[in-house]
Amino acid sequence: MTEAELKEKQDQLNAILSSMAEGLVAIDNERKVILMNQAAGILLRTAPQEATGQDVKQVLTFFRDGVALAYNDLPIEKAMVERNIISVGLTENVSVKAKNGRLFPVAMMIAPLLNKGEVSGAIILFRDVTRDREIDQAKSEFVSLASHQLKTPLSAINWYSETILGEEVGPLNDKQKEYVKNLYDANRRMVELVNSLLNVSRIDLGTFAIDPVAVDFAKVAEEVLTELTPQITDKHLNLEKAYDPALPPIKADPKLVRIIFQNLLSNAVKYTGPSGRVALAVKKEGQNVLIRIVDTGFGIPAADQPKIFTKLFRADNVRDKEAEGTGLGLYLVKAVVEAAKGRIWFESLEGKGTTFFVTLPLSGMEKKDGAKGLN
């Protein structure tokens, strides 16, 4: 390549970098800035030439929920050590402070800079997500308003069908009773769906609050099982329960613990045929509490297993059998468990049954302020 050709190549690369809409900062192994593009300069109110050679800590200061992050907590180190691309999304509430003091929310990707297979630094690609935040806010407000508006007519259907079903305004024949009962039940499902949608929107936005108090897990499980008694009795299910007496109360948000038990236990009951078995165990295991829910139900087809925690997904075999179900339950449970720094997994054989496992740290959940709690 001639010198002129090299120069042209160089100019072309510079043009690409300076025309990018995203901010780009590249650092070397000493964590010194080797390159900053124009967009990064504008976002950070720093001249790219000035930043070059400076320690990255001087150039980029990160905040989460308004609190400055220690450099070691940043994914930059992680990306370099693990040789992995790390993405920090909109919901992680990370902000960057510009030189003029303006704090703006960012989404970013951090990639190790690989040169002949060796890590020689990192590339930080970021953008200002102020506008995305505003859109999310508007979306959240809309969902919350729409759900609230839906609840008023749903309450009316609920109350009028309760009155008719209770024969408070005159006797019903058996068919009428059955039909009004169907109306009443369908309406209850609609209320639950609206509540689930509200919860999902809060999870998607990362705006849900965690408010921990000392929670007796066995008590929460028992409350949920009491609610499920009619279905358990109807199906003649054999219910087994084992609560570890050594399990202390755990600092957790009771609503979140309830979401876990409610969804997993009602799934086990719903997706197990007549005279089947459902077994619940809650026990202390090392530094965790382990919740295990076994059923001898329909099981999850192998092909559907990887998608089972996906929002709105329902396995093929149960869609035919059970009309009820929204595909939101397991998605919610997984989000809740992960927000509580726990783990969820399962073992399942189609036609034999499913076992769900959840572990949560005994140290409990950390308080998280958010606009909304889950219900």
Added chain:
Amino acid sequence: MEEAKSLGRILLAEDDKFLSTALGDKLTREGFTVIKALNGLEAAAKAKLEKPDLILLDLIMPQKTGFEVLTEIKLEPSTKGIPVIVLSNLGQETDIKKAKDLGAVDYLVKSDVEMKTVVEKVKAELARRALK
């Protein structure tokens, strides 16, 4: 036929006519005397004028919110002793806490509660007051 004695006078502050009819009729069937208010302004005025035995209070209402009505009732010496049960479709902890801090004795979420339960709560609260 001699008219049965009323179990108590309930002010039902609810702006949705369907809900107001359903619950109003239910309370009447159960033996209560029902006074209805269809907005917040009316609710605050009728609380002062009628001095009911108990108030069932919606939160999102035109002209004055339930929170405003509750604040007013609890500030006014002649009404501050009237028990208030909030009956709303707002179900957030922050709403519940706010209502209780303002002096509501109970908080029920309309879409999650049967009228039967509302009646039980009203009866329990009135019985508790009668004992005092």
